[in-house]
Amino acid sequence: MKVVVMGAGVIGVTTAYYLAKQGVEVVVIDRQTGPGLETSYANAGQLSYGMTSPWAAPGIPLKAIKWMFMKRRPLFIWPLMSPTMWKWCAQMVGNCNEESYARNKGRMVRVSSYSRDVMPDLIADTGIEYDGRQQGTLQLFRTAKQMKASKADQEVLAEYGSPYEVLDRDACVAVEPALGHVRDKFVGGLRLTADRTGDCRMFTIALTEKCIQMGVEFQYGQSIKAIAIENGKVAGVDTEIAGRITGDAYVCAMGSYAVSVLNPIGIRLPVYPVKGYSVTLPVNDDAFAPQSTIMDETHKVAITRLGDRIRVAGQAEIAGYSSRLGPHATDTVKHVIGDLFPKGGDISRAEGWTGLRPMTPDGTPVLGASKYSNLFLNTGHGTLGWTMACGSGRAVADVVMGNTPEISMDGLTAARYGR
Structure with missing residues (x-):
């Protein structure tokens, strides 16, 4: 065959x-x-088993409107004359309800959990190296409101058997010591202990x-x-x-x-392309660099340690099939790495990248x-x-x-x- x-x-x-x-x-x-x-x-490098969930969730349409007015916004929609784009957006909004979210989340978790279970066998059989780590993902909350809102996520994680830890500021620093230098910028976090990281390419x-x-x-x-x-x-x-x-x-x-x-x-x-951005920069000092993945809940930006490099990725731009990397396109992801790990990596040597994520509305x-x-x-x-x-x-x-x-x-x- x-x-x-x-x-x-x-x-x-x-x-x-x-x-x-x-x-x-x-x-x-x-x-x-x-x-x-x-x-x-050059994606975020996260193997996000604990964060497997659809973007189409209850409350997202209102959040999306607020995001678009942020200075360093996680979402941008170009007003294209594209019936396909607007139909896809309408379908996504149509999935932003409790019933659809639960159904879609269950389907996605089924695939990601299976992937989590079979990947170790592939690695064992092939022996391939990919800068992999198994130290979890820390979802970092800058405000008490974000911390409180995470209780809904904790219920979903518990429902699907995804292990997690709720951390105060000191516990976050214990997991990611470099955050001790900027401890005034966050109040706590949610650590997804089963998540892994690695260089996809x-x-x-x-x-x-x-x-x-x-x-x-x-x-x-x-x-x-x-x-x-x-x-x-x-x-x-x-x-x-x-x-x-x-x-x-x-x-x-x-x-x-x-x-x-x-x-x-x-x-x-x-299936519609949703554009994302990332930068990759060399580690300056391990004592000031991340050890695994930190997800900045405010900006929806992930910071991931990949060997002697740091990958910073995020943003969602709905702009058709544009692959343009503008001069200020990576400003948001650069801001986040500079804000949380200012001495961890050399931003002056950051390599920018953009890619198209193939998204379904559900x-x-x-x-x-x-x-x-x-x-x-x-x-x-x-x-x-x-x-x-x-x-x-x-x-x-x-x-x-x-x-x-x-x-x-x-x-x-x-x-x-x-x-």
């Missing part, structure tokens, strides 16, 4: 790995010059090398023109350089760009079967692609092979959109 995987980000590469483990001939195609060069390149590159050793073929520089349909099935993937690439089955793991090849063949997924990724018997989907993970990659890849690989996945696919497939 031969499977063609479209996309060489962390989602596509993990899918290829789990297929190859089952003895499948796999070809991975990507328009870039190597693996992990788009959304997987380093992981993707290392796993790609293992895949090659297992016989997986990677074809780069292959822009996909179309998915060819003949007799009710996928007949091949038409590329600009190699022409038609054929297989017995196909997996679309193209993130935000999946819709460009799926729409023409009648698969209309509400927050849940789109996995598994499609309307075509030999086409399978693995996209729409939003900000949690790194968190869900191993679980998604393994589950989709099982579906492709006709095996029963270890988690239920109910509510995870494109069928939930009624198309």
